[in-house]
Amino acid sequence: MxxxxxxxxxxxxxxxxxxxxxxxxxxxxxxxxxxxxxxxxxxxxxxxxxxxxxxxxxxxxxxxxxxxxxxxxxxxxxxxxxxxxxxxxxxxxxxxxxxxxxxxxxxxxxxxxxxxxxxxxxxxxxxxxxxxxxxxxxxxxxxxxxxxxxxxxxxxxxxxxxxxxxxxxxxxxxxxxxxxxxxxxxxxxxxxxxxxxxxxxxxxxxxxxxxxAEGVEDLAKEKVEWERMVAEYTPEKLAAAEKEKLDAAESNLVAEQEKKEAAAAAQKEAEMPVAQQETQPIVQEQAQPVAQEQVQPAAQEQAQAEAAMAES
Structure with missing residues (x-):
């Protein structure tokens, strides 16, 4: 017992x-x-x-x-x-x-x-x-x-x-x-x-x-966000995202180079008429006196002829 x-x-x-x-x-x-x-x-x-x-x-x-x-x-x-x-x-x-x-x-x-x-x-x-x-x-x-x-x-x-x-x-x-x-x-x-x-x-x-209570709600939201990131940031997806980023960067470089080349060509083309406009007045100034010299003797001869006929 x-x-x-x-x-x-x-x-x-x-x-x-x-x-x-x-x-x-x-x-x-x-x-x-x-x-x-x-x-x-x-x-x-x-x-x-x-x-x-x-x-x-x-x-x-x-x-x-x-x-x-x-x-x-x-x-x-x-x-x-x-x-x-x-x-x-x-x-x-x-x-x-x-x-x-x-x-x-x-x-x-x-x-x-x-x-x-x-x-x-x-x-x-x-x-x-x-x-x-x-x-x-x-x-x-x-x-x-x-x-x-x-x-x-x-x-x-x-x-x-x-x-x-x-x-x-x-x-x-x-x-x-x-x-x-x-x-x-x-x-x-x-x-x-x-x-x-x-x-x-x-x-x-x-x-x-x-x-x-507020923490419980925040933890529930955080859990969803955390699971999303875990699913999204896998090695395969990260590698694919990195490749896409590199490809985009390369494309941007090519596009930027083409843009620069196009801008250079446009600038060169725009500069040509300006050069012609600068030289054209010089040609006209040289040609104008010659034309005046050719026209002025003819007018004088005609005036002299008319005066001689009037005297006779």
């Missing part, structure tokens, strides 16, 4: 203890139903994609100017993989869809002390990106829990997108949920024994992107 009671208690305890890890254990991408109320986005938000991330978190011991036994997260880097329409394992080389890295929250901060950083997610496909500030809610803050309860795995959290590209796939995201994180937790304080020492820890997590 005690065996069955113990087994039942262990079964219940196992389910409660691993409730957060079910997506990771089953290698199935999570959905909105897996997100706890504490870290859930607003009710009107829509989940539109889930990416799987795998990488490392870098911690530095006492990097600030004062203090001791303090770890600081100085960098987070992971490659991101699509889960939509994919089967686990998702982290297949060559299927990377983006990456996440930490960047300064205030680029104008010039002090040597570490400053707050913001996770920036970059999309390889269209170059869109987003950045978030500090998480708005985490599972760490639940009563009796520290880093998801075991100080081994990173917490799950909810963050508001604070910056993003002006267009592209990730520009529509309004909220981000990090879920089913594994490993990557900060080392214990007592391990920080030498200023500046570095610890790099592996981690994995799912990154869930949420948008609003």
């Amino acid at each position: 005690k065996f069955y009671i113990t087994a039942a208690i262990l079964s219940i305890s196992f389910q409660l203890a691993f409730a957060d890890y079910l997506p990771a254990l089953l290698n199935v991408a999570p959905n909105s139903a897996d997100v706890k109320e504490r870290i859930a986005p607003p009710a009107n938000a829509t989940l539109y994609d889930v990416w799987y991330g795998k990488g490392r978190r870098v911690y530095q011991c006492n990097p600030e100017k004062k203090g001791f036994q303090h770890w600081y997260s100085v960098q987070t880097h992971a490659f991101l993989y699509p889960t939509k329409g994919e089967q686990a394992p998702f982290d297949i080389a060559g299927k990377e869809i983006g990456q996440i890295a930490a960047a300064p929250l205030n680029p104008e901060h010039q002090e040597a002390n570490p400053i707050d950083t913001m996770p920036v997610i970059y999309n390889y496909k269209d170059g869109s990106w987003l950045g978030t500030g500090r998480p708005s809610a985490t599972t760490t803050k639940e009563e009796g829990r520290a880093e998801r309860g075991d100080s081994v795995h990173l917490d799950d959290h909810f963050a508001v997108v604070s910056k993003s590209s002006t267009d592209g796939y990730l520009s529509h995201a309004k909220y981000l949920v990090r879920l089913a994180s594994t490993d990557g937790v900060m080392p214990p304080p007592e391990h920080c024994t030498q200023k500046g020492m570095i610890v790099s820890k592996p981690f994995s997590a799912y990154f869930m992107f949420y948008t609003d």
Whole structure:
């Protein structure tokens, strides 16, 4: 009897203890139903994609100017993989869809002390990106829990997108949920024994992107446009378009050459009458005195003849 009671208690305890890890254990991408109320986005938000991330978190011991036994997260880097329409394992080389890295929250901060950083997610496909500030809610803050309860795995959290590209796939995201994180937790304080020492820890997590009603409409339009471009910009069509462009350029050169030759011929033809008009008055001026000289003696002789007849 005690065996069955113990087994039942262990079964219940196992389910409660691993409730957060079910997506990771089953290698199935999570959905909105897996997100706890504490870290859930607003009710009107829509989940539109889930990416799987795998990488490392870098911690530095006492990097600030004062203090001791303090770890600081100085960098987070992971490659991101699509889960939509994919089967686990998702982290297949060559299927990377983006990456996440930490960047300064205030680029104008010039002090040597570490400053707050913001996770920036970059999309390889269209170059869109987003950045978030500090998480708005985490599972760490639940009563009796520290880093998801075991100080081994990173917490799950909810963050508001604070910056993003002006267009592209990730520009529509309004909220981000990090879920089913594994490993990557900060080392214990007592391990920080030498200023500046570095610890790099592996981690994995799912990154869930949420948008609003307007974003849903924009994503639908963008999907149609993206599929059109994928269908249009095939290697064959691009090669044909390039050939057509080269042929058109060659035709334009031939037409331009013919146009220049025709213009030159027309100009030459137009210049010939002008030359004749310039020389013609000179010929007339030379011929006119000769004609006058021929006509004037005849008139004088006739006048003299008439005068002689009158006298007789």
